[in-house]
Amino acid sequence: MKVSNVVKDNFREDKLPHIWCPGCGHGILMHAIARAVSNKGLDRDKVVVVSGIGCSSRAPGYMNFNTLHTTHGRALAFATGIKMSQPDLHVIVITGDGDAAAIGGNHLIHACRRNIDLTTIVFNNNIYGMTGGQYSPTTPTNDYGTTAPYGNIDKTFDLCDLAKAAGATYVARSTAYHARIIEKLIENGLDNKGFSFIEGISVCPTYYGRKNKKGNAVDMMKSLKEDTIDIRIAKKKPELAEGKMLIGEFHNSEEEEYTARYDKIIDLFEKE
Amino acid sequence: MEKNIKLLQGNEACVEGALAAGMNFFAGYPITPSTEIAELSAQKLPRIGGRFIQMEDEIAGMAATLGGALTGKKAMTATSGPGFSLKQENLGYGCIAEIPCVVVNVQRGGPSTGLPTSPAQGDIMQAKWGTHGDHPVIALYPNSVQEIYEVTIDAFNNAEKYRTPVILLLDEVIAHMREKVDFDSVKGKEVFDRKKPTCPKDEYLAYENTEDLVPPMADFGSGYRYHVTGLVHDQFGFPSNNSEIADTQIRRLLNKIEKNKKDIIKYEEYKMDDAEVAFVAFGSTSRSAKESVDKLRSEGIKAGLYRPITIWPFADEKVKEISENVKNIIVAEMNLGQYVNEVKRVSSDKCKVDFYGKINGHLITPTELTNFVKEAIR
Numbered sequence: 310m311k312v313s314n315v316v317k318d319n320f321r322e323d324k325l326p327h328i329w330c331p332g333c334g335h336g337i338l339m340h341a342i343a344r345a346v347s348n349k350g351l352d353r354d355k356v357v358v359v360s361g362i363g364c365s366s367r368a369p370g371y372m373n374f375n376t377l378h379t380t381h382g383r384a385l386a387f388a389t390g391i392k393m394s395q396p397d398l399h400v401i402v403i404t405g406d407g408d409a410a411a412i413g414g415n416h417l418i419h420a421c422r423r424n425i426d427l428t429t430i431v432f433n434n435n436i437y438g439m440t441g442g443q444y445s446p447t448t449p450t451n452d453y454g455t456t457a458p459y460g461n462i463d464k465t466f467d468l469c470d471l472a473k474a475a476g477a478t479y480v481a482r483s484t485a486y487h488a489r490i491i492e493k494l495i496e497n498g499l500d501n502k503g504f505s506f507i508e509g510i511s512v513c514p515t516y517y518g519r520k521n522k523k524g525n526a527v528d529m530m531k532s533l534k535e536d537t538i539d540i541r542i543a544k545k546k547p548e549l550a551e552g553k554m555l556i557g558e559f560h561n562s563e564e565e566e567y568t569a570r571y572d573k574i575i576d577l578f579e580k581e
Numbered sequence: 582m583e584k585n586i587k588l589l590q591g592n593e594a595c596v597e598g599a600l601a602a603g604m605n606f607f608a609g610y611p612i613t614p615s616t617e618i619a620e621l622s623a624q625k626l627p628r629i630g631g632r633f634i635q636m637e638d639e640i641a642g643m644a645a646t647l648g649g650a651l652t653g654k655k656a657m658t659a660t661s662g663p664g665f666s667l668k669q670e671n672l673g674y675g676c677i678a679e680i681p682c683v684v685v686n687v688q689r690g691g692p693s694t695g696l697p698t699s700p701a702q703g704d705i706m707q708a709k710w711g712t713h714g715d716h717p718v719i720a721l722y723p724n725s726v727q728e729i730y731e732v733t734i735d736a737f738n739n740a741e742k743y744r745t746p747v748i749l750l751l752d753e754v755i756a757h758m759r760e761k762v763d764f765d766s767v768k769g770k771e772v773f774d775r776k777k778p779t780c781p782k783d784e785y786l787a788y789e790n791t792e793d794l795v796p797p798m799a800d801f802g803s804g805y806r807y808h809v810t811g812l813v814h815d816q817f818g819f820p821s822n823n824s825e826i827a828d829t830q831i832r833r834l835l836n837k838i839e840k841n842k843k844d845i846i847k848y849e850e851y852k853m854d855d856a857e858v859a860f861v862a863f864g865s866t867s868r869s870a871k872e873s874v875d876k877l878r879s880e881g882i883k884a885g886l887y888r889p890i891t892i893w894p895f896a897d898e899k900v901k902e903i904s905e906n907v908k909n910i911i912v913a914e915m916n917l918g919q920y921v922n923e924v925k926r927v928s929s930d931k932c933k934v935d936f937y938g939k940i941n942g943h944l945i946t947p948t949e950l951t952n953f954v955k956e957a958i959r
């Protein structure tokens with residue numbers, strides 16, 4: 310698919326340019342979602358993109374689908390209502406690390422547990438971008454944020470571990486650097502009939518980068534490449550994985566999907 | 582012909598009314614004294630091809646209800662005080678994003694966990710101001726099981742007509758008592774469905790400043806792709822910081838209720854024609870007030886009752902008119918003074934407005950009211 314068509318087909322061009330800072334990783338992840346939807350040939354009238362609040366959650370406004378920008382942390386709860394009430398819709402959720410794992414953490418756990426067919430992409434930039442650089446549940450311990458001026462004492466959260474443990478049937482991680490790979494992972498998530506959790510590591514040069522002396526946007530992108538390793542390689546050569554973040558597909562299982570289970574209850578009475 | 586009558590509990594009548602209005606989606610979280618509404622919805626909805634989901638908390642219950650409404654469903658959620666507090670942020674979202682749905686609040690004693698199994702009327706102002714910012718509110722409050730059945734239909738109708746969440750207030754007493762319900766009472770009553778767009782798909786303005794102030798609403802999935810946000814937005818639904826747009830859109834939200842007060846406001850008057858003392862009471866308290874009216878009349882005191890069924894918007898003109906025709910108004914509520922301040926705000930100086938309140942978890946009795954009136958008019 311030609312890039313120009315991806316933009317024309319999937320974006321509200323009159324709403325661009327977006328609000329994100331130069332060098333922000335969010336746009337790359339948003340574009341990957343659009344490509345994945347195009348590749349899958351989904352009917353755009355049947356695609357709903359839901360988000361919470363944050364820089365990341367601004368993405369749906371630019372995307373030419375049924376789009377819903379909800380309240381902070383609640384995207385998955387709104388999305389659950391949409392999917393449950395109208396199961397033929399393809400529901401994609403875009404959320405941030407704060408949105409998904411702090412204020413929305415409970416909804417994340419329960420969406421995973423239900424295995425409801427939502428494809429969730431977390432734009433994880435390890436910080437609260439929109440409110441100006443406060444630490445989030447994924448800010449590494451000892452890193453700095455505007456509310457962690459002496460270093461973050463919290464333990465950092467591995468969201469993929471969380472999603473898998475809570476019952477998500479598809480769990481994967483990649484980064485804004487690995488644009489083509491994450492596109493493919495999102496496609497797999499769309500294919501999965503169940504709850505798919507894809508963590509897209511993003512970069513926030515404006516706040517996280519500056520507070521933690523991570524260099525400029527290009528430096529931060531480079532470290533997404535250098536500081537990550539695919540899980541398949543890591544399994545074969547564990548010595549290469551030292552100090553690196555695992556990326557790739559972590560979990561893929563088949564289990565009955567939530568709305569399909571409810572359909573069976575409805576069917577009981579239709580036969581009556 | 583056989584009569585279509587059943588003995589029902591108030592909460593059950595609420596579900597029956599909702600189904601009669603076309604409810605086909607319910608999302609909620611259990612809490613006393615509203616739980617039967619969720620239980621009965623869970624039982625009934627799949628039988629008609631509808632859907633029920635128990636969410637992880639009331640915040641999610643409210644969110645999922647709005648999500649269901651966006652796909653074109655008639656959606657409801659039900660709760661009580663603590664859960665009503667949790668729903669507030671997303672309730673405001675429903676107001677600004679103009680998403681029709683019904684939120685039932687079966688009031689119990691508060692604040693906090695309060696008195697879970699006792700009646701109260703402490704959420705009257707919360708129903709109006711619980712969510713932040715200026716926003717439109719429709720809140721209805723029936724006072725019998727029969728009326729719960731009927732007013733639940735009105736709640737859905739108002740939600741659909743004005744594209745907004747509607748709050749249905751009940752209290753523990755009317756929600757849990759059993760009375761007969763005549764289902765035929767609503768025969769011929771209109772069931773209103775939201776206006777949908779008919780324009781070409783690329784011309785649809787989901788938040789258009791239409792003459793009737795209520796723009797048509799497309800279902801997600803119907804081919805009208807549009808954007809919904811809780812940020813102040815333009816007619817397309819896109820976020821805007823433009824002060825003129827903000828002013829126009831927020832005023833439209835409020836005006837769509839304000840300009841349709843005549844249609845929305847419902848009340849009952851009992852022996853008001855020659856009344857010199859008027860009760861203002863609603864929900865279970867109004868039942869005691871009615872009895873007290875009869876008692877007072879038997880003793881030669883010309884008492885009457887004004888019972889708002891529509892709590893919000895407030896019937897300014899009607900209450901003002903009453904205050905001009907009676908010497909005393911007695912506002913009785915199971916709280917420490919909420920609606921009374923609204924009554925005072927509009928009442929004529931010539932009329933004395935007194936308040937009788939109670940918050941110990943017990944009903945206000947007719948005898949208490951009768952004695953209070955005698956004291957007040959001395």
Ligand SMILES: Cc1ncc(C[n+]2csc(CCOP(=O)(O)OP(=O)(O)O)c2C)c(N)n1
Binds near residue numbers: 364
């Ligand atoms: C209920 C509520 N609390 C707090 C906020 C303020 N707030 C807006 S965005 C945000 C954090 C967003 O961080 P994240 O989800 O990581 O997204 P990012 O901006 O980094 O993409 C916060 C705390 C809010 N809008 N609503």
Ligand code: SF4
Binds near residue numbers: 333438439
């Ligand atoms: S603040 Fe950070 S996350 Fe937000 S747009 Fe700027 S770079 Fe991106």
